[in-house]
Amino acid sequence: MNNKSLLRFSLLVGASLTTAVALAQQGDVERGEAAAATCTACHQADGSGMHVPGGESWPRLAGLNADYIVKQLHDFKEGRRQSASMMAFANMLDDQQIADVAAYYSQLEMTPGQGGDEAEEALLARGQQLAERGDWNAYIVSCQSCHGSGGTGVGSDFPGIASQHAGYISAQLTAWKNETRSNDPQNLMGAIAKRMSDDDIQAVSAWYATQPAPAAQESAQ
């Protein structure tokens, strides 16, 4: 191994150790519930958030992967993810409280996504196509190839998007497209969002908002 790659490898090991330490911090659900008092104004007491037409939608946090929430809160705090309002709130939480609120929200029962019900059939059909098969003519890979079948999320890096609010999903995809959000690993989301048209973004956002949470999917089967 030459010096340059050795350095790169050490940086990599260092980075993963740091991440591992941050993630290893045990969250406590009860403490998290108390610390989350400051979150409920927007994210609601049940973690359902809210689709706000024409405004800034607040994402559903209930049932999201805890490590994903931890990373996002740290990213807000440390400026890797831009949001004036969330930076202020994330700054109120110390590392332990971040782990606690993440543990709290992750164990709440998922709530339905909002903002997709009035979408037209053709838009939903396009959304389903992008979600399940992508549009390779535009080199848009399917959402499910990373977010998992049904968009229910894969590990802590690929969050669940089924049953998320349309306004939130579309705002995030647009932010990636415009490079105002870039805290995804290896630009995996950014590269794809840049190839999506505004209609594509509306379509997948509406589609996933109408998709049931995993628990509901199971009971429906």
Place this chain on the structure above:
Amino acid sequence: MMNLRRPLVLALTGCSLAVGAGISIYATNAFAQPEERADAALDMLVHEPPTMEDLENSNLHPELKKVIRYGHDLFTNTQQLRDEYVYNDMNCSSCHLGEGRVPFSAPVWAAAITLPDFRGKNQHVNNLEERIAGCFAYSMNGVPPEYGSDEMLALSAYHQWLATGAPMYPDKPIYGRGFPAPDEPEQSPDYARGEAAYQANCAICHQADGSGHYENGEYVFPPPWGDGSNNWGAGIARVETMAGFIYQNMPLGQPRSLSDQDAWDIAYYVSSQERPQDPRYTGDVAETLELFGPTFHDRSLYGQTREHDGHVLGDHDNYGEKGDIQPWNVGMPRFENLADE
């Protein structure tokens, strides 16, 4: 160390680089109209296969549409054949991205217009079904459905339909065929550099140990090595093919974003890991290498000794999940009664 015999691949790589190599050009419209393409002058066959929406809008017989849809479904969710014909964690579309349509991701319609043809790997003339059967025996570490079976017919129909409008036995090279390898790297591919590059670029999806990623019991990211991956006899076990796959397609959504060196190093690292035994194994790795070296394994690391730990790759009798089941198509004699010319 590696014998890189790839004249065709080299020619295609040259052409694809001449396109202007713009990831943006390539990625924003993989199938740009020929008149808009810089490579039109290179006189290649550029084919844009139909989409599943085109199928619905076509005038094909409704029964044929059903069969093509089934073929597409088998191709993109081959795991539905698990434990019957498939004994690893792969789908056809794990390697043939974009439903087998996308250039530089071994688009499968090419097989439909170039076969039957002589195939170096098994030294006889193969048709489309036999070619697909090979994928089951090696890439899926399984056993092929019978020739003429519903599954085989549906998969063939899907391949052939994707070739709609393309000329049979074309006299021009096919644009985007196979997994064209990147240019020769400046430094020989290296295991340790490959490991670092794999961990930095690939592990987030395929995992540090190459086991891939299952979520809620469902396959998401395929394993690049180990029991869940293709066996030693699969085309992608060859270093150049893996380097081409990686360079042209990975990380997902970012084709040609890795350097030539990274692609070769990662390919070398991945190709230096264990996977299920080649179904052509005679019981002796050196003998198997001698038999199938000239037609295949000279381009893989099968039978080679791994430098850092002395392990001889492929020196084992682990066939993966399929155990001692033998794919019926491997070694099947053909055209024995035709006289030599």
